[in-house]
Amino acid sequence: MSSSEMSDCNNNGGNKKLFEGQALLYKHLFSFFTPICLKLAVKLGIPTIIHNHGKSITLSELISALHLPPSKACFVPRLMRFLAHNGLFAIVRIHHDDNGEQEAEEKEGYVLTSASELLVEGSENCLSAMVKFIVQPTLVDGWIRMDEWIYGEEVSVFGTACGVSWWDLVANNSEQMNIFNEGMASDSQMMSLALRDCNSVFEGIETIVDVGGGNGATGKIISEAYPELQYIVFDLPSVVANLQGIRNLSYVGGDMFKSIPEANAVLLKWVLHNWNDDYCKKILKNCKECILRKGKGGKIIIIEVVINEGQDKYDTTQVKLEFDMTMMAMFSAKERTEKEWKQLFTGSGFNNYKIFPLFGFRSLIELYVI
Structure with a gap:
């Protein structure tokens, strides 16, 4: 595709509005996944696991605590990514210090938000x-x-x-x-x-x-x-x-x-x-x-x-x-x-x-x- 043809695509304002409308429509069509995934997180005890961990938890640590069948463990990163995107957990960068030297590669971890804090079993205000x-x-x-x-x-x-x-x-x-x-x-x-x-x-x-x-x-x-x-x-x-x-x-x-x-x-x-x-x-x-x-x-x-x-x-x-x-x-x-x-x-x-x-x-x- 030539640069002029690409420019025509980028400047197609009418289609842009239609595609934005499609994205909004699909967002609402699939919004039922949020409560379903939230209930799954509660049933798995994920908020309680993170709370009891006492600090940000890595995906490997979370998967280990969940004791899931190996064939289902690969689902956890996608579940957490989805719930974090919706504000139910927060993604943080974890810096490991071993003998005074920071690891070359940071790890990704999860912490509770004000919403998921309300889902910790046994807490005073658990919902x-x-x-x-x-x-x-x-x-x-x-x-x-x-x-x-x-x-x-x-x-x-x-x-x-x-x-x-x-x-x-x-x-x-x-x-x-x-x-x-x-x-x-x-x-x-x-x-x-x-x-x-x-x-x-x-x-x-x-x-x-x-x-x-x-x-x-x-x-x-x-x-x-x-x-x-x-x-x-x-x-x-x-x-x-x-x-x-x-x-x-x-x-x-x-x-x-x-x-x-x-x-x-x-x-x-x-x-x-x-x-x-x-x-x-x-x-x-x-x-x-x-x-x-x-x-x-x-x-x-x-x-x-x-x-x-x-x-x-x-x-x-x-x-x-x-x-x-x-x-x-x-x-x-x-x-x-x-x-x-x-x-x-x-x-x-x-x-x-x-x-x-x-x-x-x-x-x-x-x-x-x-």
């Missing part, structure tokens, strides 16, 4: 249970059935894929219930990091009921941080049946759509996004009634996503919109903008509220009951 919950066949098989759901009668994508609602599935499948509860508990550890330092949130509260509190992961940390606070974990009887209270924490089984134990305050962490507006209004009205029964007024503490595309960073908005699509697919529910939250609150009989963007991609909202 590996959330990875296992989200990246499982039961859910993934549902996501790819959206094209069937959009033309069908089922309320949710999950109902189209499995024939039952998500709540019916976990109620009748102890394995799925455990996977779900463990995933939610791991997330609660992260939320508790912020909540236990929010003195103003719990100031003046004598009793709080954690609606949908699961196995009490959030409750245990908050009740320890505030020993004068009477903390009630409220969830379905099947969830709390075998759980034992400790000190100022107790468990109560029931149905939040019927009645909620009386308290000065109610905590709703990641609850309302599971339900449409009509169900949310029932929950909020029952929360208000439980506070009024106590007789002193109080507040509802809500931890949820507030979509704000105009002000949030790109990655933050991306996470929020992905959760919105997830809520739509699983529960025919949604994440909400501030305008949508206001409409929900006023429709439930609340006039006073404040939003505090304290928790990364989620916010703390206080609804006041006078």
